[in-house]
Each structure stands twice: as structure tokens, then as C-alpha cells.
Amino acid sequence: MHHGPKGDLATGAAFAPDGSLWVAGLNADKRLFVQHASGRPLGAWSEPQLLETGNDEIAADGESRPKLAFGPQGWAVISYTMPLAKPYTGFIRMLRSVDGGKTFSPPVTVHQDRQPITHRFESIAFDRQGVLHTLWVDKRDQPPKGSGVAYAGAAIYRNTSLDGGATFGPDTKLADHSCECCRIALASDPSGELQAVWRHVFGEQTRDHAFAKVNGAEPNHVTRASFDEWQIKACPHHGPGLAPSEGLKDPPGYHFVWFGVRKQRGQDVAAVRYARLDAQGAPIAQTVRALPDDKAEHADVIADGPRVAVVWRSTEGPRTSLKAWLSKDNGKNFSLTTLAQTDGINDHPRLAQQGSRMVVVWRLPQEIQVHELDF
Amino acid sequence: MNSIFKSLLSWLLGTVLGLCLGAAQAATERSSEVPAPLPWTEATWREQLKSGPRPAAYLFTTSYCSTCPDAFETLARYSEGREPKVALIPVMMDVGGVKAQRHAQFFTGLTALYAFDGFEPTIRQTIDPKWPNVTPYIVLVDRHGKLQHSIGPPNAKALKVWLR
Numbered sequence: 001m002h003h004g005p006k007g008d009l010a011t012g013a014a015f016a017p018d019g020s021l022w023v024a025g026l027n028a029d030k031r032l033f034v035q036h037a038s039g040r041p042l043g044a045w046s047e048p049q050l051l052e053t054g055n056d057e058i059a060a061d062g063e064s065r066p067k068l069a070f071g072p073q074g075w076a077v078i079s080y081t082m083p084l085a086k087p088y089t090g091f092i093r094m095l096r097s098v099d100g101g102k103t104f105s106p107p108v109t110v111h112q113d114r115q116p117i118t119h120r121f122e123s124i125a126f127d128r129q130g131v132l133h134t135l136w137v138d139k140r141d142q143p144p145k146g147s148g149v150a151y152a153g154a155a156i157y158r159n160t161s162l163d164g165g166a167t168f169g170p171d172t173k174l175a176d177h178s179c180e181c182c183r184i185a186l187a188s189d190p191s192g193e194l195q196a197v198w199r200h201v202f203g204e205q206t207r208d209h210a211f212a213k214v215n216g217a218e219p220n221h222v223t224r225a226s227f228d229e230w231q232i233k234a235c236p237h238h239g240p241g242l243a244p245s246e247g248l249k250d251p252p253g254y255h256f257v258w259f260g261v262r263k264q265r266g267q268d269v270a271a272v273r274y275a276r277l278d279a280q281g282a283p284i285a286q287t288v289r290a291l292p293d294d295k296a297e298h299a300d301v302i303a304d305g306p307r308v309a310v311v312w313r314s315t316e317g318p319r320t321s322l323k324a325w326l327s328k329d330n331g332k333n334f335s336l337t338t339l340a341q342t343d344g345i346n347d348h349p350r351l352a353q354q355g356s357r358m359v360v361v362w363r364l365p366q367e368i369q370v371h372e373l374d375f
Numbered sequence: 376m377n378s379i380f381k382s383l384l385s386w387l388l389g390t391v392l393g394l395c396l397g398a399a400q401a402a403t404e405r406s407s408e409v410p411a412p413l414p415w416t417e418a419t420w421r422e423q424l425k426s427g428p429r430p431a432a433y434l435f436t437t438s439y440c441s442t443c444p445d446a447f448e449t450l451a452r453y454s455e456g457r458e459p460k461v462a463l464i465p466v467m468m469d470v471g472g473v474k475a476q477r478h479a480q481f482f483t484g485l486t487a488l489y490a491f492d493g494f495e496p497t498i499r500q501t502i503d504p505k506w507p508n509v510t511p512y513i514v515l516v517d518r519h520g521k522l523q524h525s526i527g528p529p530n531a532k533a534l535k536v537w538l539r
Binding site: 261 | 440
């Protein structure tokens, strides 16, 4: 599956209930496809199955990518952002399957608001009860330009579907003042309730991170999850990662990775950092540390019990390395390993998990690699 | 009375429609004024530094960077009417062709538009190895070729140094 100089490599990955690994992305003709592979070690990928998306343009670059999620009753959904003609605008679209991904419906728009404005950078997940949650970055609350009213950033909106994406509840606001173009990370708490973390604009232009319960009753009940104090009116396009922390000796919380710039000894230091968050989403100060790679980009985190993996890509000269930082003690100690290297374009690393099995999916122009995470 | 009212209404509707069409046409004309993007290759930066315009501002941007138009406007406002004329050059890092032009509509007063069709980290390493994946990334070139780098809009001091 070859691509041009740039390609649209951003790809989503998820395990199906039967243990097969699925990916969704765009082919060289910019058409949406899914592929799957089974077994351990993973067997060959199935032939790409092209999906009907009409005239939709589909975002598949960097933080914005097609995503897959599997639910109960054979439900499977694929979401993507459809950019509209006007720059920075889009609709969140979704295809749905009721036969475990054998067939998919045509795409529908997920949100009720249909203004040609920003509805982008969606994240999707089924919770333990089988409720499908969709969250996205939304600009409906921005005052008109020239009105003299200031509104920093965008907002996080969400809705739910109780029938696997056949119908959707109302759009509700989770929080005002999100950053405009970073992915939203989701993770379950021990009871199965979804939690979210995203880059947020605190005050006028401090771009740190906010944490909130997805199903919260009132908007703007957020906990500040990072304190880089990065004051910048710019687009980092570099969203966070979140995974449950359920080490036996530690109270429940979350593993959290994020990119930011903070002052250290008077200097601006850019880094991807790791911390454990407590159950409310506040960082545990003594756990905050930078990844051992000053070129680390687009890190994500995944965990199962005390096993934690932080994965990122790192480019130096023409070469990009796919790296992993592995912990067997709930994030107290990590060991660094390089999983793969390539020259030229490549996607961000994508993580997928089924129980104790954790994999990294890394798409290159010529292949989709899968790396099992062995601790 | 009725016919007078109808005539007045018809004239009003026609005028409003005409104004709307005129505005739409003007917008289309403005968008067609954005020049087609020039290719930005790994060699372009070296060439620009050697023989590119001075003073100049290069604004490295992306199609998703909604904070970039404001940063460009800051540069345009500050450099307006200056002599020698200041070159304002957006570089689209993630899209080319018509898409790049579409986004460049927000950059009123641009001198030239470039588009890079490659792996984004490559362009960042060429410009500044310490540049994290953040846009806008701005390089100000003064009349002597001296560079200043800025993530996001440059501060007042940097602007002053740029065009002093």
C-alpha cells in the first residue's frame, strides 16, 4: 500500500472482542479501509476492505485519524473528522457495524450542531456498560469575530449512543477553553467510567492539561493535570495519553504523558513528560519526569496492572525511531528500548490493548508494523 | 399602495441580493488572488537565507493551526508601510496545492506562499533542530540577514529588533 511523498498515514487501531487486531486508515486513493489480523504472533493482514464514505474528505494526518471501537452485540464503529470547505471547520462522521465489522453502514454525522464550524479531533470509546461516548473539539461557543468578547481556545463537547451508534443523544458541553487542535485521551476508572484529559487553555494563554469525568453532570468540573505554565498562543498539535494506574500497592489513579514547555533554571525546556495522576486527575508531584529522549514526540501510554508502557517516536536526521519505556512496577522504574527504525515518513505510534496484551501499531508508507510489548 | 409596497420590497430584495452576490464575488476574487504555492524542498531554506528577501518573516504553519492567522496578522500590521518593503512568507507544512491556497486566504498581504510535501520533522530539523512540533513557528530575518526564532507570535522586543 504505497503512498506519495506525504501520504495520509494516520491510522486507528483496536482489538476486536475475538482477539483480532483491526486497523482503519486511508489508502493511496484516500479511501477508507479496514484490515485485520489474528493470532499471536500476529498472522498476515487480511485484504483491505474498502468502506463506502460517499464524497467525504477524511482527515488522516497526525493527531486527526480514523478511529475504531468495538462494543457489545457485534457493534463496531469507525469515526473520522470530515474537513469542510472553510479552513479549521469539520464534522465528526461515523460508520457503524452490527456484525462485528463484516459490513458497515454509510457514515452519519454524530453531533446535532450542523454549523460549518470546528467539530474536530474526536475520540470515541465504549464504556463497560456498552455506551458509546464521542468527544470532540467544538467552537460553537466562540463569539463572532469583531464582537469584542474574548473566548480562549475552543470547547470539549460530547454525546452518547445507547445503541452502538444508530442514534445519538444531545450534544453536551464538557468544558470551555480547550486547546484547538490536539487529540483527547480517554481511560476508564476502576468502576468502568470514562475519564478524559486534553490540552486546555487556563487563564489567557496557559496551555496545560485538564482532566474530567466524561459523564459529569455539570460542565467545567475539571482538575488541572499538568503545571508546565506554558504560556503560548500557538498550536502544539500534540495531545496527551492516559491509562489507568492499578498497581497493587498504589491507590488507583492514572498514568499520564504529555508534551509541554516549562521553565527550568530560566530556560524554556520542551519535553514529553510522564506523571501519575491521582483518582481525581491531579498530578502526584514526585512522579513527574521527562522521558529519556529530548526528541520524543507524540507519546502515548498503556497499562495493565503494574505493567506500563510509554511509546513514542523520535526523529534525528533522516531516521525515526519507535521507542518504548517499559515499567513492571506501576511506573516507578522504566527501561528504555527501541522497537523499530525507519527512514522517511511514518505515522505516530498507535496503541491497542486487549487485557494483558498490548501492541504498538506503526504505519509506514510500505507496511503497517505491529510490535508486541514484552516486559 | 399595495403595488408601491411590492415595488419597494422587490427593489430592496434585489439590492440586498446584489450586495450579497457582490460580496461573494469579492470573496472569490480575493481567494483567487492567493498565489499558487511554490515547492519548499530541503534546499529551500538554505537558498532563502543566502539570496532570499530581507527583511522577511517566514511563518511555518499547518492546515490545522487556527492560531496562525492571528500571528500572521501581527507581523503584517507591524511591517505595514515599512521601507524597505518586508516580505511575509507563509510555509504550509502539511498540505499543498489548492488546500494550501485555501488556508492562505487568512494571510492577507503575503509576499509568496510555499508548501512542503514531505515528512514534517524534516523541515523542522532544517530550520531549527530544537523546534518542537508547534505552529506557528516564525523566523524573522532582518535587513542584515540576522535571524530570530519564535514559537507563536514574536514579542514586542523581537519585532523591534527585526525592523530597526
